[in-house]
Amino acid sequence: MRRPTLEAVAARAGVSRATVSRVVNGSATVNAQIRDAVLRAIDELGYVPNSAARSLVTQRTDSIALVVSEPAARVFSDDPFFSIVVRTVSQELENAGKQLVLMLASSPAGQTRVERYVAGGHVDGVILLSLHGSDPLPAALSRTGVPVISHGRPVSTVRPPYCDCDNVGGARAAVRYLVAQGRRRIATIAGPPDMTAGLDRLAGYREVVSGTDRRSLVAMGDFTRESGAAAMRQLLEDDPGLDAVFAASDLMAIGAMHTLRRAGRRVPDDVAVVGFDDIEAARFADPPLTTVHHPIAEVAKEIVRILLAPRDERPGEPVILPTELVVRDSA
Amino acid sequence: MRRPTLEAVAARAGVSRATVSRVVNGSATVNAQIRDAVLRAIDELGYVPNSAARSLVTQRTDSIALVVSEPAARVFSDDPFFSIVVRTVSQELENAGKQLVLMLASSPAGQTRVERYVAGGHVDGVILLSLHGSDPLPAALSRTGVPVISHGRPVSTVRPPYCDCDNVGGARAAVRYLVAQGRRRIATIAGPPDMTAGLDRLAGYREVVSGTDRRSLVAMGDFTRESGAAAMRQLLEDDPGLDAVFAASDLMAIGAMHTLRRAGRRVPDDVAVVGFDDIEAARFADPPLTTVHHPIAEVAKEIVRILLAPRDERPGEPVILPTELVVRDSA
């Protein structure tokens, strides 16, 4: 069954196609009587504008791609990060009358697909999420001329505009707090070294520790609970006498506390633990986790705002949102 | 920067637009020399076909929507169901050169948005996932003429084609097994009554129980771990002497085992537990969970196959894939 066209609506309402188009697009300069007639015809025919035809002339699609450079397994894991971003972006775009197209691009083939999709004019803008070091997408997409923005600072050399939280500052605040509490042997569980959230939070730790007479003690994780537990085992082996640990994500902090409990260490009495992100699970952890608040949803909102803003109103500089230490019981 | 058009490629290669179009679309009837010249021009100019223009004439978009009628919170929860479906569908579509558009439609506003998007010709087909009872989408989409298929039998009166596993048969097998093991007081934790997976698995349970001299004992859950734990507490209160429970999902079974452990019941000695789905967590449960295997990925593959098949090759009947009891240690 062929869908009705503008033409059919015009014929039925006894007006020109131009007039129907004006009514559909809410132009103010249409006589009320005529408008009603057109509206009635649209309703009777069940007319919906063909988006390909519209896009062809307007050069807009009203769709925005959210590209997640992460395997589906992690996106749909219990890490609330993706969930919060998707929900927030989805909501904000909806308010603006835009449609969200979610694309997973964990493989080189997936990246090529995304590149062609964007180059083919399917979307008006691209939001990049969870960018890793060697991701070719920022460079490839910048060539298409389609506006691109990243949630989190990209590590790539070609760097699209981005919005992020103050990762270094947050890490600094966490470690300074541990120092102020009189902790002597402060370790850190760092995030992946190919992501800026990993790099920057480690940098903040190193900066503060090296400003005191303490030694730095680092183990690596990948932001997951599991990796936090493993890293903690490693740290206890490296230095059984450590008395504090700053984990670069709450999930890793929770994993670390699990390991500490099994090793017979009390938190915070024997070992103080500070996380990063302030996700819901942090509040429900045992003991409730002291952590650095990461305004994930606010960053997501900001990104949509910037992406949808007229080109000349976009900030030239990256937008960095402040973080804040939230003291609970684990440190 | 304006993207190069077919026209520009034609001019550069010294051929007509028709020829360039043939090369781009892989038509066999193009002279090798000319093809090479065109390919070179495409490469030099970085030409990518404008998809709106192409869609307008071909009436195809090469995009398929996967509509999830569930809030983002659940989609991105630790229920692997969505993850498996998204991953599988994404992979299968990629193989077929199609693009996946993921849409969340948990609110009435979201449903309207999806309806308009589909009616506007953005996609060639729609996959519906996690349909609940009163969802207006099946009816609304059927009016658009765009092919629709559902993962799981819809409860709505307007019923699009669907593929599902044998929910009733699987539940029957699970309960029969418990009967064969000599269990006398067999309870069930049912899924949501507005979803067929909830309804059908409960029906299978009732059918077998009522065929014996046993009484049925039912508590409700919503497929989550948490709800399984709560339902189990309810069941223990209702009948402290129960000796078996069939949960309509593994997550609920795992929640139920948690409750049983805290109530001092041994599994399977005091209470046998059988789940449904056979997700990875079932294997790692303590004790490993006896469950009904649900071929989630196979159903997803089948759905894509049917959706992409020529209209006259689509099966007239729903496709039901078999389930199978997997015996481990919990029953």
Next chain:
DNA sequence: CTGAAAGCGCTTACAG
């Protein structure tokens, strides 16, 4: 305020 007309960038019969 309304309409005739051009044009967005493609594909595809139809000739040759």
Next chain:
DNA sequence: CTGAAAGCGCTTACAG
């Protein structure tokens, strides 16, 4: 095998 031409369904200056 290749090209000229029509047409997909819209929007938008431009006249009137």
